[in-house]
Amino acid sequence: MKQDYNKVSLKDFADLEEKDIFQRADIFQDYLNYFRKEKQVNYRIRSTRGAEPVAHILDPDTGEEKEVFSFISNDYLNLTKNPEVIQAGIQALIKYGSGAGASQLIGGNLDIHEELEKKIAAFNHMDDSIIYTSGFGANAGSILAMMQEKDVVIMDLFVHASVIDGTFNTNVKWFLHNDMESLEKVLKDVQHKYRTKMIIVDGVYSQEADLAPLRKIMALAKAYEAYVMVDDAHGQGVFGKNGKGTPEYFDVLGQVDVLTGTFSKSFAGVGGFLCAKTELVDLLKYYARTNIFSAAPTPQVTASILKAIEITENKPSVRQRLWDNIHYLKENLIELGFNIGNTESAIFPIIIGDDVKVRESAQLLLERGIYVNPILYPAVPRRVTRLRISLIATHRKEHLDHLLNNLEDIAKKLNLPRHQYVS
Ligand SMILES: Cc1ncc(COP(=O)(O)O)c(C=O)c1O
Incomplete structure (x- = not known):
């Protein structure tokens, strides 16, 4: 299957007619390799110390350990490190x-x-x-x-x-x-x-x-x-x-x-x-x-x-810190004009609706030391593909500010959809 890989998704490899499982795996490997070459595989990134607001990962390109501001964990109260x-x-x-x-x-x-x-x-x-x-x-x-x-x-x-x-x-x-x-x-x-x-x-x-x-x-x-x-x-x-x-x-x-x-x-x-x-x-x-x-x-x-x-x-104070973070990020994302859907929780979708831009955004953010998850079709419908941000109680204001500044910057660079935005 030689085609424009930007136009296909995981769903297209779920069942390939006439191909047995090992042939299917080989074809899927070509797809993965394309995105590896483009440096756009933000999945299964290796973390060397677990869930923290500043996490340690191995850079997918260089293999070197680096610190990133991490917004991918569901360890909401960050009790894994308690x-x-x-x-x-x-x-x-x-x-x-x-x-x-x-x-x-x-x-x-x-x-x-x-x-x-x-x-x-x-x-x-x-x-x-x-x-x-x-x-x-x-x-x-x-x-x-x-x-x-x-x-x-x-x-x-x-x-x-x-x-x-x-x-x-x-x-x-x-x-x-x-x-x-x-x-x-x-x-x-x-x-x-x-x-x-x-x-x-x-x-x-x-x-x-x-x-x-x-x-x-x-x-x-x-x-x-x-x-x-x-x-x-x-x-x-x-x-x-x-x-x-x-x-x-x-x-x-x-x-x-x-x-x-x-x-x-x-x-x-x-x-x-x-x-x-x-x-x-x-x-x-x-x-x-x-x-x-x-x-x-x-x-x-x-x-x-x-x-x-x-x-x-x-210890309700731990939960309170999480909610302080949620309120702060929500207010600021709205002010920056991002489409964050109807979020009411510690999870923030940044809806972009374009697979290529979602991948590019996640890649650019990672290059700048910010780790978020790209969520693509078929995980969500194509028109609402997104970046997904998760907050934990131990994020500090400076982590959130760093995220917000970089999101604003890449939104301008990649022309990401924003409502209410006045340049
Ligand atoms: C809503 C929901 N239910 C169930 C699960 C599965 O939980 P676990 O990761 O413990 O298998 C998840 C996991 O991410 C989830 O988001």
């Missing part, structure tokens, strides 16, 4: 060793796993919880176990991939993003046709960075006898007076039917969870394949997460 979180992990490593040795069902169920299940359920004012080794597995595995042939999931168009991957055994109906009329229409259509009706939304949408209107969704669910499942991966630790996520923010804490989330963002580790009433959690402990056929989380990460949740609960 000494207490690290110490808790070290102590568990010493006490339990480096692995759990089996899945929770058949021998790998440590006391601290159960402590974490109790703690994350209590944090969310829910009855009980089950943990998983990833947030992805929490969603996909739980939905696969819950929703079957006679059931239906009713999903927002922008739910996370892990939700979609859980729906292979069931029926799927989509509603337009955050559009309550569209949701109601679907609910009416499915009202008497299925056994279990589960509305699934993200608390915070990972690309759009806006929030699901939980109160309205729950009211509709009640009216049409559906259940509500919320994936609050980006909400936990960030939203609500006590950091208990979008349910707290919308004053429906403990009231959704199913709440999932990840330990990989605010909770500074890796893994995921599902909270619900005890009977459902118990069922998942025997049917969710991503839990029962997968080794339990490591002792180190489990203990670190426990400490991170404790800090999230007890």
Whole structure:
């Protein structure tokens, strides 16, 4: 396939007719090499010290280590670097060793796993919880176990991939993003046709960075006898007076039917969870394949997460610093005329709508020591391809100013779309 690689996307290599998998890999390699030559592969950049506002990466061109202002991490409270979180992990490593040795069902169920299940359920004012080794597995595995042939999931168009991957055994109906009329229409259509009706939304949408209107969704669910499942991966630790996520923010804490989330963002580790009433959690402990056929989380990460949740609960000042950063960046991006969509969270899309310009912008920023993610089609529709910026609590004003100054500069240089902008 020799063609203008600027006009194709990852989607074009997902299935190549007549090509077996190794031939497909060779063709895809040509595509990758083209962008490597153009110095526009901003993915899988090697970081040498983990998540920090000033991160250390290996320059993709020279291979040399360099410092960059980093805006790519979802470690929102930057607890991955918190000494207490690290110490808790070290102590568990010493006490339990480096692995759990089996899945929770058949021998790998440590006391601290159960402590974490109790703690994350209590944090969310829910009855009980089950943990998983990833947030992805929490969603996909739980939905696969819950929703079957006679059931239906009713999903927002922008739910996370892990939700979609859980729906292979069931029926799927989509509603337009955050559009309550569209949701109601679907609910009416499915009202008497299925056994279990589960509305699934993200608390915070990972690309759009806006929030699901939980109160309205729950009211509709009640009216049409559906259940509500919320994936609050980006909400936990960030939203609500006590950091208990979008349910707290919308004053429906403990009231959704199913709440999932990840330990990989605010909770500074890796893994995921599902909270619900005890009977459902118990069922998942025997049917969710991503839990029962997968080794339990490591002792180190489990203990670190426990400490991170404790800090999230007890030190609101960390969250306040994150929100100070969010307000400052938002105000200034708006003033500079960038299209930041409907963001209400620590994630900022800078919508550009042109793959080539998105790539060039990310590359130029990286050359200037600023690390942001280019988000291209098919991750988002072509007309809204973008740069994606994530803030953490330890960013300082000078980091944000440096980002803003450079964004303004490259916007002029590359003629990026801006409304309200007067040169
Ligand atoms: C909304 C959402 N749900 C689930 C996940 C998956 O979580 P994890 O990275 O822990 O697998 C992500 C991950 O980035 C996410 O953004």
